[in-house]
Amino acid sequence: PTQIGISTLAAMKQRREPIACLTCYEASFAQLLERAGVEVLLVGDTLGMVVQGHDTTLPVTIEQMTYHTACVARGRQRALLIADLPFLAAATPERALAAAGRLMQEGGAQMVKLEGGSAIRETVRQLTAQGVPVCGHLGLLPQSIHRLGGYRYQGRDHAGADAIRHDALALQAAGAGLLVLECVPAALAQEISLMLEIPVIGIGAGVETDGQVLVLHDALGLYPHRSPSFSRNFLPGHESVVDAIGAYVQAVKSRTFPAAEHSPI
Numbered sequence: 574p575t576q577i578g579i580s581t582l583a584a585m586k587q588r589r590e591p592i593a594c595l596t597c598y599e600a601s602f603a604q605l606l607e608r609a610g611v612e613v614l615l616v617g618d619t620l621g622m623v624v625q626g627h628d629t630t631l632p633v634t635i636e637q638m639t640y641h642t643a644c645v646a647r648g649r650q651r652a653l654l655i656a657d658l659p660f661l662a663a664a665t666p667e668r669a670l671a672a673a674g675r676l677m678q679e680g681g682a683q684m685v686k687l688e689g690g691s692a693i694r695e696t697v698r699q700l701t702a703q704g705v706p707v708c709g710h711l712g713l714l715p716q717s718i719h720r721l722g723g724y725r726y727q728g729r730d731h732a733g734a735d736a737i738r739h740d741a742l743a744l745q746a747a748g749a750g751l752l753v754l755e756c757v758p759a760a761l762a763q764e765i766s767l768m769l770e771i772p773v774i775g776i777g778a779g780v781e782t783d784g785q786v787l788v789l790h791d792a793l794g795l796y797p798h799r800s801p802s803f804s805r806n807f808l809p810g811h812e813s814v815v816d817a818i819g820a821y822v823q824a825v826k827s828r829t830f831p832a833a834e835h836s837p838i
């Protein structure tokens with residue numbers, strides 16, 4: 574089957590076709606999500622919360638990320654496979670290169686995602702210089718939860734919004750090929766999506782980004798704790814899981830998800 578690559582996503586941005594992404598942690602779901610039309614599979618470090626049962630993403634190790642990435646890779650045929658660098662795996666460029674090597678060589682990842690802005694530009698530059706495609710992640714950074722003090726919207730004031738704009742440009746200039754914006758005001762996410770050449774995938778960031786991502790367990794109402802208010806359970810009203818995921822893809826493509834109620838700001 575035709576592979577979905579980073580250039581495919583860039584072309585989708587150009588023709589304003591929204592990109593449908595979901596998190597995925599194992600092979601059976603990888604096959605199912607692809608069958609439902611999901612274009613990007615993200616092995617997120619939300620693994621720590623929805624699979625491992627931790628309160629945060631911090632305990633997840635590079636070994637665990639590599640294992641789950643390899644599981645997803647076995648189910649994948651054409652979707653772009655992105656894996657998160659876990660907490661502190663990108664603390665230095667050297668560590669980031671080593672961790673990306675594991676995710677790509679042992680895990681089969683095609684792109685790695687790391688949290689942070691201007692402070693990690695040199696790391697992003699070195700990764701891309703070595704042939705590692707990089708996805709940035711700005712706004713709410715779950716790996717910084719103990720510094721942030723809670724899962725809250727970011728970029729709500731002038732200085733905060735300016736910092737995110739500046740970081741987004743810095744990541745693009747350093748070579749990032751994709752950007753996730755988490756929990757930022759819809760207007761800011763729209764502005765950044767228009768400003769950047771690279772595609773922007775939103776979560777809790779309104780409907781005007783170049784694509785959407787949700788945590789799989791939130792999209793199916795499987796997470797036993799409170800799912801975030803920006804998410805939606807697509808299972809009710811559908812006969813099968815693949816139909817429910819198909820409804821998510823349809824809602825992303827038609828820009829009916831997220832609706833105003835999922836974008837509080």
Ligand code: KIV
Nearest residue numbers: 596617618619753786
């Ligand atoms: O770990 C994850 O699931 C993520 C997405 C929510 C973007 O980083």
Ligand code: NA
Nearest residue numbers: 617618619657
């Ligand atoms: Na993550």
